Amino acid sequence: MSSAVLDRPEQAVPASRPTPRERLRALVSPPRITALDAARALAILGMVGAHVGNIPPFELGNPFSWLVVVNGNSALLFAVLAGISIALLTGRQRIPEVEELPRLRAGLLGRALVIFLIGLVLEMLGTSISVILTFYGVMYVLALPVLRWRPGRLLLLALPIALVGPLLSAAVEVFSLGGYGAGTSLVVTGVYGVTTWTPLMLLGMALGRLPLERKRVAAALAGIGAVLAIGATVLGSALFFLVMLFFPDYGGVVYNQSSSYSADFGESGSWVSTEYDPGTVPADSIDFTDMVCYPPMPGDPTVFCEPADYWTTGAWGTESSDDLTYVEVDAETGEILAVDSAGGADVQGWESYGDMLWEMDPAWRLGDSVISLEPHSGSTLEIFRSGGIALLVIGVLLLVARPLRWVLLPLSALGSMPLTAYSLHIVSVFLLAGPGGWIVDNRVWAVTAVALLLACTLWSALRGRGPLEELTARVSRRIARTVPAPAAVTAPDVGQTTADAASTTADIGAAPAPQPPRTDQPGATTPATRAWAATTWTPSTASPSTPSQETAPRSGTAPQGGMAPQQGTTPEAGTTPAEGAGTPPQ
Numbered sequence: 001m002s003s004a005v006l007d008r009p010e011q012a013v014p015a016s017r018p019t020p021r022e023r024l025r026a027l028v029s030p031p032r033i034t035a036l037d038a039a040r041a042l043a044i045l046g047m048v049g050a051h052v053g054n055i056p057p058f059e060l061g062n063p064f065s066w067l068v069v070v071n072g073n074s075a076l077l078f079a080v081l082a083g084i085s086i087a088l089l090t091g092r093q094r095i096p097e098v099e100e101l102p103r104l105r106a107g108l109l110g111r112a113l114v115i116f117l118i119g120l121v122l123e124m125l126g127t128s129i130s131v132i133l134t135f136y137g138v139m140y141v142l143a144l145p146v147l148r149w150r151p152g153r154l155l156l157l158a159l160p161i162a163l164v165g166p167l168l169s170a171a172v173e174v175f176s177l178g179g180y181g182a183g184t185s186l187v188v189t190g191v192y193g194v195t196t197w198t199p200l201m202l203l204g205m206a207l208g209r210l211p212l213e214r215k216r217v218a219a220a221l222a223g224i225g226a227v228l229a230i231g232a233t234v235l236g237s238a239l240f241f242l243v244m245l246f247f248p249d250y251g252g253v254v255y256n257q258s259s260s261y262s263a264d265f266g267e268s269g270s271w272v273s274t275e276y277d278p279g280t281v282p283a284d285s286i287d288f289t290d291m292v293c294y295p296p297m298p299g300d301p302t303v304f305c306e307p308a309d310y311w312t313t314g315a316w317g318t319e320s321s322d323d324l325t326y327v328e329v330d331a332e333t334g335e336i337l338a339v340d341s342a343g344g345a346d347v348q349g350w351e352s353y354g355d356m357l358w359e360m361d362p363a364w365r366l367g368d369s370v371i372s373l374e375p376h377s378g379s380t381l382e383i384f385r386s387g388g389i390a391l392l393v394i395g396v397l398l399l400v401a402r403p404l405r406w407v408l409l410p411l412s413a414l415g416s417m418p419l420t421a422y423s424l425h426i427v428s429v430f431l432l433a434g435p436g437g438w439i440v441d442n443r444v445w446a447v448t449a450v451a452l453l454l455a456c457t458l459w460s461a462l463r464g465r466g467p468l469e470e471l472t473a474r475v476s477r478r479i480a481r482t483v484p485a486p487a488a489v490t491a492p493d494v495g496q497t498t499a500d501a502a503s504t505t506a507d508i509g510a511a512p513a514p515q516p517p518r519t520d521q522p523g524a525t526t527p528a529t530r531a532w533a534a535t536t537w538t539p540s541t542a543s544p545s546t547p548s549q550e551t552a553p554r555s556g557t558a559p560q561g562g563m564a565p566q567q568g569t570t571p572e573a574g575t576t577p578a579e580g581a582g583t584p585p586q
């Protein structure tokens with residue numbers, strides 16, 4: 001054989017579709033971080049329980065009641081995981097260069113747009129669930145200014161937001177007399193408040209810049225998380241006890257806002273008054289003759305009453321509308337506690353501002369924004385406790401995921417396609433309960449969990465990346481490519497190349513597919529690795545999703561295992577060779 005033939009670069013081998021076994025093996029093998037996939041799966045299953053489960057109030061002697069921890073904490077675990085994913089998508093431990101930022105930000109904006117739109121579609125189904133995805137999309141936008149920040153700076157920004165952010169948010173709500181609007185509800189006063197989620201997202205971004213594969217880091221995260229969770233719980237309980245001791249009236253209204261509803265154990269997601277508020281009168285003093293009353297809705301214990309001829313006589317908008325009556329009931333016993341029937345038109349404007357401000361009970365609301373431990377209260381202590389729980393969960397999973405990777409396979413599969421799994425859950429509630437319907441049944445929780453685990457595992461084996469994750473990644477890549485890459489540095493396309501491959505993890509809308517097995521010997525190739533390289537390595541001028549048409553790597557690069565890194569995007573020192581690989585074709 002002539003030397004010319006020996007020196008000729010090896011031709012690309014057509015790619016062969018990975019087998020189900022190879023896909024599943026790649027799902028739980030480096031460079032993917034199995035612990036993060038499992039943590040995402042636990043967050044999804046926890047939110048399913050918060051939405052449809054029937055969990056009793058916490059009692060130390062009732063182990064089932066311990067599952068009440070899913071309320072609120074599952075969603076906030078997602079906030080931390082979102083920050084980790086953003087960090088991994090933008091370089092992991094390698095801080096992105098300034099020249100890379102335009103394309104990275106464009107890709108993240110693409111992800112944010114798709115996630116936001118999917119959230120809007122799910123909201124329009126009309127379920128009683130507070131869909132998380134719209135605010136999740138906003139979080140991606142909030143992260144754009146700090147993509148190059150190091151862990152220390154991210155934590156220094158997160159700390160003051162966690163300490164004073166909830167108080168400032170409560171003050172704005174109080175002094176604006178509960179002012180609301182689409183934007184205000186989305187980022188300030190809604191269930192998912194910006195002052196609650198931002199510090200946890202920043203915490204996650206800081207974690208994503210750390211060497212999470214090291215056991216010392218994992219153990220430190222678990223230890224710090226346990227201290228924060230226990231400390232915040234003890235401190236919150238102690239502060240509430242002291243406040244009640246010196247200010248008994250502080251407990252006049254107990255606010256317990258959660259995304260779950262329990263028919264047997266009482267309403268969570270409502271406020272129940274233990275004493276009559278100003279402007280209310282005893283129920284037995286109201287004449288309900290010729291009144292039509294409507295039962296309370298899930299999440300709101302108020303009974304709404306109106307004259308029987310309210311709609312038929314054109315009374316709406318007339319003086320007879322003063323006869324409207326609001327009845328407050330005890331959510332657990334159904335007993336009528338108070339009735340708001342002051343009558344007459346409300347006085348608006350500056351003349352009544354002082355009275356309306358007093359009715360807002362500013363002392364209670366401001367205090368609650370700091371010491372409350374209730375789910376979704378958005379308080380300072382809830383941020384620290386939920387953040388601690390998130391660190392504990394992630395740290396423990398990082399410690400046990402490697403030896404238990406096959407045991408965790410179903411969780412890894414679910415966690416690799418969280419956007420798809422979450423959307424399927426919302427759609428299932430819509431199909432079972434209908435618009436505005438509510439499900440309270442632990443059997444539905446169990447069946448949903450099993451169905452999601454099985455479906456996601458099967459899809460991972462047969463197809464790899466989840467369908468909505470694939471859609472999000474494609475849109476992200478297309479938008480990122482609209483930004484010209486700098487000449488000196490080939491900026492990674494968010495969702496496809498170095499930054500995404502180095503992330504080796506996934507979050508809602510950001511799920512790279514499992515990596516195939518690779519040889520670690522420099523220069524060693526097999527038909528499988530050559531076929532894989534032919535579909536993943538592309539020069540900066542070629543599309544990352546199609547095989548390169550060039551038969552030799554560019555000058556200055558050397559093939560390794562059948563692949564060549566792109567110029568300016570070589571994997572960071574200390575990472576495994578597979579971390580520079582692209583994602584497999586679907």
